[in-house]
Amino acid sequence: MGHSEAENGRRNSDVRPQISRNQTSRRKILCMEEAISKTNFGLFNYYIIFVSGVILFALAMETSSIIYVIPVACDMNLTTGQKGVLGSVVYFGILCSSYLFGYLADTKGRHCIIQPTLFLACFMSIICSFFQNFYVFIALRFLNGFFMSGSAANIFAYLGEFHNNSKRGHALIGSTVIYSGLCMIIPLTAYSVINQDWQFQIPFIDVNYRPWRLFMVVCGTPGLVSALLLFFLPESPKFVLAQGDREGAYQILRKMHRWNNGEKSEFEDFEIREEIESINSSQGITKSNKSLLKTIWYQTVPLFKPPYLKSTTLLCLIQFGIYATGNGFFMFFGEIINGMSIKLDSFTEDRAMMCDVINMKTVNMSAIKDNEIDLEVCIDKLELSTIENGFIFELLYTVCLAISGMLLNRVGKFPVTFFILVTTGLSGIGCMLTDVPLLQISFYIWLLSCQMASNVLNAVTVDLYPTTMRAMAISISLMFGRLGSIAGSNTAAILLDDHCEAAFYLSGLLTIAMGVLAFFIPNIHKRVKNSDEPDTRLSIVSFTGSVKSFH
Known part of the structure; x- marks a missing residue:
């Protein structure tokens, strides 16, 4: 596997070394974080x-x-x-x-x-x-x-x-x-x-x-x-x-440097120090090549053993809660927003609580059925109000994501995550506490925006796990998120008809609880320096779960 990945790294780099790579005794040795900094941004x-x-x-x-x-x-x-x-x-x-x-x-x-x-x-x-x-x-x-x-x-x-x-x-x-x-x-x-x-x-x-x-x-x-x-x-x-191909990794970094600094720029010659955690992980996987299932087992077990058990469990739970609320209610976005928009158009009339407006559609449909009005009409056009509100939601989501990105290194990942989840959760509860249509629509759209926290958690996940476990960690956490989407959409479908208020209260409280749980994610409180100086600390993790820290 190492040989094939080496060829892949060299092929994708599209460059050839200009010096003898055998003369490595006097070359500077850098960790990958330092090596990436040399390519510039x-x-x-x-x-x-x-x-x-x-x-x-x-x-x-x-x-x-x-x-x-x-x-x-x-x-x-x-x-x-x-x-x-x-x-x-x-x-x-x-x-x-x-x-x-x-x-x-x-x-x-x-x-x-x-x-x-x-x-x-x-x-x-x-x-x-x-x-x-x-x-x-x-x-x-x-x-x-x-x-x-x-x-x-x-x-x-x-x-x-x-x-x-x-x-x-x-x-x-x-x-x-x-x-x-x-x-x-x-x-x-x-x-x-x-x-x-x-x-x-x-x-x-x-x-x-x-x-x-x-x-x-x-x-x-x-x-x-x-x-x-x-x-x-x-x-x-x-x-x-991580596959042991230092030369292939160097050539990829050289390609990055050429893109960033011009074709004629010279890239510093150095040796890349392989991550010890990756060596141990690769050895564990290599030993398990006799069986595909055993290989998958070796790849997965470390995520659910110390020192990663706590991180994996929390990330999976929080992603489940975020997707259950965000994607669960998003499936009913058009129906809910259309009903609220109709009420907003008649703002001068008597106000109504949000669930009364949502259930109003069900009552009217029952009345139509009782009167035996012909409903066999194929409506194959979208209403403009659905498009307008969809555009507003996406615009709000984009602006807030940009703001959270600017604040990420300044205030840290936890404050951003906590603020998003707590305020969106409070908005879900707020939907049930006001009879002002404009506020109801605003609270509902902000509740759906809780999915922004998932993007911050993905950045946290990338920082928490070594290279040979990172993709699996993100995949498993988002797998729980997709499971939350399925559970959330089906739960919302059941509750909105007969227990509408409970649906919003539960989603709001669940989202707030996820914000509190985020406090316990390891290293989420760590602030990243706004410089290109890397953190040279190495985590050495074996597949038996032992861990040491070197500075």
Whole structure:
């Protein structure tokens, strides 16, 4: 494995050494953090941050865009239960493969997992648009989520490993700012594509191809674009170094230096010191090559043993709570916001509590059924109010993410995480304490913004774990997050009808509790210096769980 990764590192670097690499006795020896600082921060870093943002945007297009498809896919004759399955099956696919792709990224490489899975996810989106049968459609949506997981979690490890301690948090938050900025075009794209007046029949597969099906294809294009952009990027230098290939890691850093400082710039000659924790981890994995299951076991067990047991448990619990609230309520974004917007238009009339307005729609629908009014009308257009409020939410999310990124190193990761989770949780409770429609809408949108804390926690996770465990750690924590999405959306669907107030109170209290739990995450209170001086402390971790610290 080491030899193949060495070749991969050299191939992706696109350069050849200009000096004899055998004469190493007088070369300076640097740790990877110091070596990355030598490349400076420039064009390469901006490019990989942008590509990472596009990959995250591709994930958002594939998952959240379904809320615009479900209301208009009336030609599929979906029942309420089938709509619920269609909304959550992508998350189920991500959940099922997060563990697998986390393992593969830690053992085979980040780049070689992220790029092909993006191509496959895009292919599934295109194929999915041509099927009318519900079960085939669901199966393809499941596979779409299955392959999107390959990039969903691993991109954070991949991006973080091209930056040192002082820049890593900014890079991760920067990619999420780009992603959330691009997400503002999702409602606009949905409105412009779905609301077109055309359709045509494809006889040999018996499908009436409508604009919403084209929107499914459009949702897959960001994945295709980002996969093509990855051709210009190498494997993670930290991963290549973790495989024992110091030369391959050096050449990748040299390529970064050339991008950042110009073709004619000279890169300092030095030797990279391999992380001892990576040596021990690699040895453990190598010994387990006799069995795939045993290899996965060796890769996973350290995450649930000291010194990482506490970190892994807390990160999984907090991600579960954040996704349960954020994604759980987001599935009902259009329905809730539309009802509140109607009430806002009649602001001069008698005010009503938020749950009364939400349940008002159910009462009216029952009355319509009692009067036996014909409802067999295919409404295949989106209302403008849904798009407007979706755009407002994405804009707020982008601005707040940018602010949190600027504050990350100044005030620390815990204060940012705590502020986001506590204020969004209080907003969930506030929805039930006011009868002012504008405040209700504002509180509800801010409650959904609790997902910003997940991005900060991803930066925390990258800092907490060594190279050979990092992708698996992020994958497992986000796997629990996706599980929270499924649990949250189904719980909200049950509670909103008969126990609406309880749904908001529980979500608010849960989010606040997650903010309190974040206090106990190891090293989350550690402030990062605003300089390029790396933290030279090495953590030595074996697969038996022993740990030492060297300064």
